[in-house]
Amino acid sequence: xxxxxxxxxxxxxxxxxxxxxxxxxxxxxxxxxxxxxxxxxxxxxxxxxxxxxxxxxxxxxxxxxxxxxxxxxxxxxxxxxxxxxxxxxxxxxxxxxxxxxxxxxxxxxxxxxxxxxxxxxxxxxxxxxxxxxxxxxxxxxxxxxxxxxxxxxxxxxxxxxxxxxxxxxxxxxxxxxxxxxxxxxxxxxxxxxxxxxxxxxxxxxxxxxxxxxxxxxxxxxxxxxxxxxxxxxxxxxxxxxxxxxxxxxxxxxxxxxxxxxxxxxxxxxxxxxxxxxxxxxxxxxxxxxxxxxxxxxxxxxxxxx
Numbered sequence: 001x002x003x004x005x006x007x008x009x010x011x012x013x014x015x016x017x018x019x020x021x022x023x024x025x026x027x028x029x030x031x032x033x034x035x036x037x038x039x040x041x042x043x044x045x046x047x048x049x050x051x052x053x054x055x056x057x058x059x060x061x062x063x064x065x066x067x068x069x070x071x072x073x074x075x076x077x078x079x080x081x082x083x084x085x086x087x088x089x090x091x092x093x094x095x096x097x098x099x100x101x102x103x104x105x106x107x108x109x110x111x112x113x114x115x116x117x118x119x120x121x122x123x124x125x126x127x128x129x130x131x132x133x134x135x136x137x138x139x140x141x142x143x144x145x146x147x148x149x150x151x152x153x154x155x156x157x158x159x160x161x162x163x164x165x166x167x168x169x170x171x172x173x174x175x176x177x178x179x180x181x182x183x184x185x186x187x188x189x190x191x192x193x194x195x196x197x198x199x200x201x202x203x204x205x206x207x208x209x210x211x212x213x214x215x216x217x218x219x220x221x222x223x224x225x226x227x228x229x230x231x232x233x234x235x236x237x238x239x240x241x242x243x244x245x246x247x248x249x250x251x252x253x254x255x256x257x258x259x260x261x262x263x264x265x266x267x268x269x270x271x272x273x274x275x276x277x278x279x280x281x282x283x284x285x286x287x288x289x290x291x292x293x294x295x296x297x298x299x300x301x302x303x304x305x
Contacts, residue, residue, distance in 0.1 A: 008062075008090065010097040013054050017061045018042035021052060024064045024081040033068075051101070055080075055094045062086045065094045072189075072197030073108045079121040088124055095128040103302035109189060112298040122296070130298040134182045135275040138293040145288030146262040146269075151255040157222065160209035168211055169195065171218045175239030180277040188301065198236050202227045208260060212240070212253060219244035222253050224260060227270070233261040235271040250283040258287065 013021050026034045037050060045052050049070070055063035063082045069075045077098065080091040099110060112125050117132055160168060169191050176186045202225035212220035220240035224233050238253045261269045271289070273280050
């Protein structure tokens, strides 16, 4: 528990408040997240990497905060749900307390996704030390845009194996140089943490991670994951080293991703891209991607105690 002037404190959810907590959270979280929480006994949420904390005045529940601990020492945090007429100071206290606890669990980066960068929620997250990292555009490409045969390319694609892991680490890190994709994150996380987060997304299939080569040199990477329940692949990340850009190779990487999606028998390819990364957006549009949603991404780096 975390002390606070007056009777306000935070801590795990009391068993008798579990139903009220789920009702409060259902107003904020996606339906699939709500179903996951409902499928687990409240006292065992943390066994499945969900952290649920309440703000109490005495024994009265006045706010709820939800966080999901993820691979790569990261966590996703949802804006707190408060009971009227509780003010923003309670939400701020709750967010800071949960971030402090996440830091004690070796989490180094916390994300929060908001529909807009104006309003009470964005103000609260900024007061809690979160920085706006990017506007993330969600794009989708349907199978009628996929190539019907393997695309011709001067590039070669080498599937990931444990033997080329160190090469992949070096190459991914090199592609971050001068990148327009969430530049505020560049060089601020250990590359092994980044790859662990990528690998934990969806269903990892090693052959969908590929090193991109030209003239016997590693010049980029293409990382996809499988979402069988959505009949989709997701393009988690693709990139070229700075010296390999400006040659039209980005489009060849995108076509390769579409081809791998067809080979996997999935009917759509999903991705998220920084709204400021205009070269990537132009490439994706040229091969048939369209936008279906947008979110503001806020983040906060934590220090372990």
